[in-house]
Amino acid sequence: MKQRKSKEQITRALTHIQLKETNGGKLAVLDEVASVYLPLCQQYVTLFCIDEQPDMFRVPCFDTPLSERWQRVAIQQAAGIAQSWRTNREHAYQSYLQEHRAYHERQAAGTLHRATKEPQWQEWSVPVLRQMCIQANANVALLEVAEDSTFDYWLKMSTLQKRQPIRVPVKLAAYHTEQLTDPKTGKRKALNSSVTLNKREGAWWLTLSYDEVVAVQTPPDAPVIGIDVGIANFLTTDDGKHYGTFHGKLRARHKRDRAKRRRKAKLRACLKKKGVKKLPSTSSRTGQRLRRHVKQSINRAVNECFTDKEHAGVQFAYEQLSIATMKFKARAQNAYLRASNLAHIPQQIAWNAAKRGRRATRVPSAYSSQQCSVCGYTDKKNRPSQQTFCCQVCGYETHADVNAAKNLAARVGDSELYACQDKHAIKALLMERHEAWTQHQGKQDIGPTKCQGIASVSST
Numbered sequence: 001m002k003q004r005k006s007k008e009q010i011t012r013a014l015t016h017i018q019l020k021e022t023n024g025g026k027l028a029v030l031d032e033v034a035s036v037y038l039p040l041c042q043q044y045v046t047l048f049c050i051d052e053q054p055d056m057f058r059v060p061c062f063d064t065p066l067s068e069r070w071q072r073v074a075i076q077q078a079a080g081i082a083q084s085w086r087t088n089r090e091h092a093y094q095s096y097l098q099e100h101r102a103y104h105e106r107q108a109a110g111t112l113h114r115a116t117k118e119p120q121w122q123e124w125s126v127p128v129l130r131q132m133c134i135q136a137n138a139n140v141a142l143l144e145v146a147e148d149s150t151f152d153y154w155l156k157m158s159t160l161q162k163r164q165p166i167r168v169p170v171k172l173a174a175y176h177t178e179q180l181t182d183p184k185t186g187k188r189k190a191l192n193s194s195v196t197l198n199k200r201e202g203a204w205w206l207t208l209s210y211d212e213v214v215a216v217q218t219p220p221d222a223p224v225i226g227i228d229v230g231i232a233n234f235l236t237t238d239d240g241k242h243y244g245t246f247h248g249k250l251r252a253r254h255k256r257d258r259a260k261r262r263r264k265a266k267l268r269a270c271l272k273k274k275g276v277k278k279l280p281s282t283s284s285r286t287g288q289r290l291r292r293h294v295k296q297s298i299n300r301a302v303n304e305c306f307t308d309k310e311h312a313g314v315q316f317a318y319e320q321l322s323i324a325t326m327k328f329k330a331r332a333q334n335a336y337l338r339a340s341n342l343a344h345i346p347q348q349i350a351w352n353a354a355k356r357g358r359r360a361t362r363v364p365s366a367y368s369s370q371q372c373s374v375c376g377y378t379d380k381k382n383r384p385s386q387q388t389f390c391c392q393v394c395g396y397e398t399h400a401d402v403n404a405a406k407n408l409a410a411r412v413g414d415s416e417l418y419a420c421q422d423k424h425a426i427k428a429l430l431m432e433r434h435e436a437w438t439q440h441q442g443k444q445d446i447g448p449t450k451c452q453g454i455a456s457v458s459s460t
Contacts, residue, residue, distance in 0.1 A: 015176050019155075019168055019204040026166050027204060029159050033066070034132050034199065036160065040064045041074040042129050048082030049126045055079060065160050069139040077135045081127055089124045091322050096121050098423055132199035141195050143170070143208070152177075155195070155206065170206060180210065218315045218359035225311060226409030227318040227349065228368070228401045231340045232387065234301040236401035238409050239310065244301025246340045250294060254339045257287050258332075294341045302348045306356060315358065317412045318349050319365030319404075363411040364418070366426045372396055373406035375441075376434035378427055393438070 019027060043062050048054040056079040060071040099119040106112040134141075142156045146169070153170040172180070180189050189210045196207035226238040234244035246254075268279045305311065321342060346362065353360035371378040372391035381392050389400040396403075411417055420426045 015179050015208050017170060017172065017176060017206045017208065019170070019206055026168050029166050030157065030168070030197075030204065033070075033157070033159055034134065034197075036064060036066055037070065037074060037134060038129055038132055040066060040071065041078050044075050044078030045081050045085075045129065046126050048079055049085055054083040054086070067140075067158060067162070070158065073134070073136055073140055076137075077133075080135075081129075085124070085127050092124070093121065094422075095322070102424075132197075134197040136195055136197060138193040141197070143191060143193070143195060146170075180208075212355070214355060214357045216359055217357040218313070220315075220359070222313060222315045222359065224409045224412050225314045225316050226405035226407070227305070227316055228405040228408060229319055229321060229342055229345045230401055231337070231342065233401055234298055234345060235305050236399070236405050237305065237311075238402060238405035240399070240402050241305075241308070241310075242401070243305045244297050246294070246297075250290070250297065250339075251336075253290050253293075254336065257290055258335055258339075261287070290339065291341065294339065295344055298341065298344050298348055302345070302352050306352050306358065315412075316349065316353065316360040317363050317408045318346055318360060319368060319408055320362045321346055321365060361412050363408050363414075364420070364426065365408065366423045367430060368407040368411075369400060369404045371403075371407050371430055372434075373403050373410070375437050376430055378430045378434065393434075 040062060044058075047061075052058075056076045058075055058079075060068060060075065062071075064071060066074070096119055103112070103116070103118055106116075136157075140158045144154045144156055146152055146154050149169075150171075151169040152172045155168040155170055156165050157168065158165050180191070181187070182189055189212075192209045192211065194209065196209075198205045198207065228236045230236065231246045233242040234246070236242050264280055271279055349360055350362075352358070367378050369389075370380050370382055372382060372389075372394060374396040375391060375394040377391055377393040379392060382389055383400055384390055385400075387400050388397070389403040390397045416429060417426065420429060
């Protein structure tokens with residue numbers, strides 16, 4: 001959801017409506033437009049990703065039967081996709097530079113393990129548009145109120161034929177009518193002029209949007225609750241509560257879906273080697289359903305966290321994740337990470353906070369899982385197991401996600417931490433604070449023996 005910053009938080013809610021074949025030939029004309037629009041949008045995506053910087057106001061440069069207005073829509077949509085791709089790639093490249101620098105520093109210090117390989121940069125491929133999505137504005141798609149009709153709206157759209165638009169009827173369900181009706185005045189909310197058209201499984205879906213103003217009711221000095229994001233527990237708060245998990249049924253379904261994909265890939269390779277032209281499709285409906293159910297589980301977990309009675313009147317602090325830079329050596333772990341859809345959790349937290357008028361702050365997450373929330377000592381040895389945190393210095397022991405959530409809550413408003421440019425600067429700052437803590441408390445080496453015992457028990 002796109003948001004604009006002001007004194008009041010403005011959110012944009014969406015509603016999805018299926019366009020049914022109520023008048024023969026209208027959706028077929030829409031299919032003709034889409035068949036030309038998608039390749040054109042792909043051309044501009046490639047242009048903005050490789051040759052030029054994304055420019056929403058670029059002069060059209062590709063030959064197409066679409067009108068200049070349609071080309072403007074394609075350019076704007078492609079510029080948004082390319083800008084997101086460039087931003088994610090830049091974050092991944094900066095992470096690679098940090099890993100490369102750390103590798104050579106350990107190599108020069110003689111602390112590098114023999115099996116450790118030097119990080120290699122793999123250039124990102126250009127995004128490929130596979131699903132039809134048209135982000136249209138009022139220049140090519142105009143939503144009109146249908147008066148004296150059984151329908152609610154008419155969607156007037158330009159076509160490949162000049163001055164021959166089509167009018168697709170739009171019928172709202174009872175749920176849509178209730179969502180678009182203002183409960184205070186009883187009048188229908190004013191819709192935005194832009195619409196989005198998606199085609200999934202042969203059916204066209206219309207997305208309408210409207211602006212909703214929600215005042216932020218949480219005071220700035222309200223108590224802070226930290227939220228840690230993970231796979232074993234989607235959300236973990238610093239008060240020790242867990243919400244949602246990818247383990248259990250979702251993990252079992254992911255394993256079955258991945259095994260099915262591997263069998264289908266072997267079958268395609270075998271048939272292709274034999275010269276078969278018509279190969280089985282690579283798409284998987286079970287995989288699509290799994291992704292949808294994972295999102296539903298995440299949404300349910302976030303809603304439970306925000307509606308918890310003990311979290312009334314508090315503000316939240318959640319980690320600023322970069323899923324694009326998270327990679328494992330094993331392919332199975334990378335597939336497991338992608339299936340868990342962790343990138344959706346921060347977005348859902350921000351969306352829930354905006355629509356409820358709650359204050360939620362994104363904070364840097366670097367070393368939050370390795371830092372001790374008591375003394376500040378930061379080291380990966382503080383995690384003897386995935387779920388156990390035990391500080392090597394002060395001996396503080398708790399659940400690893402709870403400790404990380406406490407660190408995230410403490411980072412709200414930390415100007416020194418926000419000023420750090422990279423992970424190395426963040427760790428240096430954390431270790432400086434730990435040294436200040438040890439000087440204040442006095443050095444008491446009570447932790448290592450206890451933590452080593454925990455590590456030995458967890459390993460067995």
